[in-house]
Amino acid sequence: MTRLLAAPEAELVFAALLLTLLAGLVLALLAARSVLTCILLMSVFSLTMALWLMVMDAPDVAFTEASVGAGVSTMILLGAALSSTDVIPSVRPGRFWFPAVACLAAFIGMALALSDLPVFGDPGSPPSSYVGRLYLEHTPHDIGAPNVVTAVLASYRGFDTLGETSVILAAGVGVLLLLGGSLNSRDPVSEDVSLRISAGSPVLSVAARLLIPIICLYAFYVLAHGEFGAGGGFQAGVILAAALILHALVFGVRETMRALPVGVVRSCAALGVLGYASIGFIAILHGGRFLDYDALLSPVFEAGLPSSHLAGGHHHWGQRLGILGIETGVMLAVASTMTAIFYAFAGRVSRSDEAGAA
Amino acid sequence: MLEAIAWIGSAFIIAAVGLSIAGAVGVLRFPDVYTRIHAASITDTGAASLMTLGMLLMAGLSPAAIKLCIVWLFIMLTSPAAAHALAGAAFGSGHRPILGDPRRPSEDET
Amino acid sequence: MLAAGVAGLLIAMGLMVVRLLRGPTAYDRVLAVNSFGTKTVLMIALMGFAVGRPDFLDVAIVYALINFISTIALMKVFRLRSLGEPLARLSMSRETPDA
Known part of the structure; x- marks a missing residue:
């Protein structure tokens, strides 16, 4: 894989900044009380997410995220927001605890599972070992399409x-x-x-x-x-x-x-x-x-x-x-x-x- | 010679990024909607032009250069139109630009 | 050099998010989203240039298009509270207001 930036450290800092921006956007989304502001934030989140996918070297997915996430779903959300009231009603404190605990448990579970994930781009990881490897090896012979993503899909x-x-x-x-x-x-x-x-x-x-x-x-x-x-x-x-x-x-x-x-x-x-x-x-x-x-x-x-x-x-x-x-x-x-x-x-x-x- | 052109190209890119940051600071600091639209739209098109020029100087003629020019054309076409539409909508919905010194708002301001 | 470019654009994008959150008017927010999108386009173009992959530029073109269309839609919703009303007439001669 071609390196995006000259030094791996610089790339790491860039990735960290981008992920911080994503996390900040999610927190802002949680705090926003107006539906239209939420839609704006989701549009920006989608753009940033697609940028992140570009960094992960997945232009096909970034393409879809940009056109669907930032484009059409913004339109559809706007259409839906126009049919309802703008202000999000605040949740009573009593109904807050169960979802909060469930989310926290899911977060802890995912964080624990994170250590078992293969390194990004690891050739020995399960997704790039069995059928994925076969697709990569056989596409030039079977399909003849340079873009393996299209050949598979x-x-x-x-x-x-x-x-x-x-x-x-x-x-x-x-x-x-x-x-x-x-x-x-x-x-x-x-x-x-x-x-x-x-x-x-x-x-x-x-x-x-x-x-x-x-x-x-x-x-x-x-x-x-x-x-x-x-x-x-x-x-x-x-x-x-x-x-x-x-x-x-x-x-x-x-x-x-x-x-x-x-x-x-x-x-x-x-x-x-x-x-x-x-x-x-x-x-x-x-x-x-x-x-x-x-x-x-x-x-x-x-x-x-x-x-x-x-x-x-x-x-x-x-x-x-x-x-x-x-x-x-x-x-x-x-x-x-x-x-x-x-x-x-x-x-x-x-x-x-x-x-x-x- | 080629080395010099590449250096000029990277200088253009740095200038574009500087302009972009300046525009973002302007959007953050300026007092009302219209000045902010002004800051954002001018620096966006300016940064896009400088950056395209810089990359063209660094890359030379290639299929990628044509696509770069298409990206530049799209930005030059859409960004001013969006800024115009935004300013028109802001004016139409009753926002009036601040006239005079923004730190001392005059009495007749709506 | 390209690292500095990407980092600078990221800073500008972060400042735009601050404006998006602070408002105060809806048009400030839409402006912030639009400018954020333009900076994303530039960033993708720069990244594609850095890794030498022209197909990144295809994504940049889509971004530029989508950014314009969603800005128009957001602006229209804030101004007219509708998606379906016209903003401009298709033909200048047909359906004059006094007809």
Whole structure:
């Protein structure tokens, strides 16, 4: 592993400072009495956590933490906070003791277990000994993808990832059921509200106009680049959803719904999972097993394609196609689910405002 | 020659970090929202520019340099827009800038 | 040298957290989060440069984007108490207020 800083001592001091910052943020989070301050602190915590993950040399996880933890969950928490009161009620002292003792016991247990953990980056540790080592050794031969994380997630454990994508869809459906969003896209914003700020801000409008296409393009770059570096379908989906959320934030959710109706978004969420699963079935139809990408292309067809430089005598076009296909499915499902949840929150709050005003 | 360019590059990075700390001190010490926004947004874009310049001087032309330029472009596009939006929102919700000497607030201040 | 850069950025980030906690107005807090995010972007770029890995820069780009979007969202919630209302009009000609 390349050292981040010249001296190990400097790296240690840096890690200690970063962890102190994380601990301080958690303590501040505990002390904060306003929901919106808590959301701000959680956003900052997420950014710092992702920074820490970068120090741990895990850019894939940092990518996800940055886009989900600091981005989309801030939006969703804001939506939830708008539907409730801002002040956190203080807990009666009598109800304080049991959770405090339970937390302390868990902390002591974890601190005791800490000494049994392997050293960071230890090649003899259990996670890097058995199946992890096999993945690292066999990926260039089996998959041909330079990024082993993507190879494991999308190909070796493609079935797990299908399950995870379905979980995202199911969670989205659950949230939509709870929020009671209906399919017909009623105007969620009343006319007088949009007139009140119709002067608008040309700076934001221009910035959003410039940024939204670039963000969409970048999402597709992350999707296609996941095989080679940090990224993949999940992160791409979140970035795409962020572009749509930016559009809704600046131009109003009504404009976004006009461009991308609620029904289309919800259908796309299901279509993403369906597309993922159907790639598995195509592999079965071609005589392979479920999600066996090597069976996607017929050997005769694949022999005609140019050989990849990493293949080591093997063609990996089936793997390439399969990984890109399922990542596209994941992106579609994630982006649509996030957007649908945002639609539900943004529409709901305005409607309750209307009810309050009436 | 190359050595000298690398030294200039690291000087730029140090300057960027100094500017960043100066901005953070400004955000901490300045009296009202608008001066703080001013401190933060100017030093953020300035530090980003200096740091990008420094890293470009140290690294030379490479694919990473193009990505660095993209990061710089994003910061230059988003940071002023966010600062503008923040100042607009603060003004719209009734905060007025402190005029005159902040240590002796005048009577007609709202 | 790079160690000094990273350490300096970390100090600036710590000062931003102080402003985030002290407030006093909501916009001070949002400003602190935004500036903290920009410093994180710079730090990741610097770290990626230090270890010679350009894929760190991909993460930095995502940070810059997410930082902007969450700043706009936070600002909007504090100002308008809503996520769905427009901040700017899509088209300057359509739907004039006097129509």
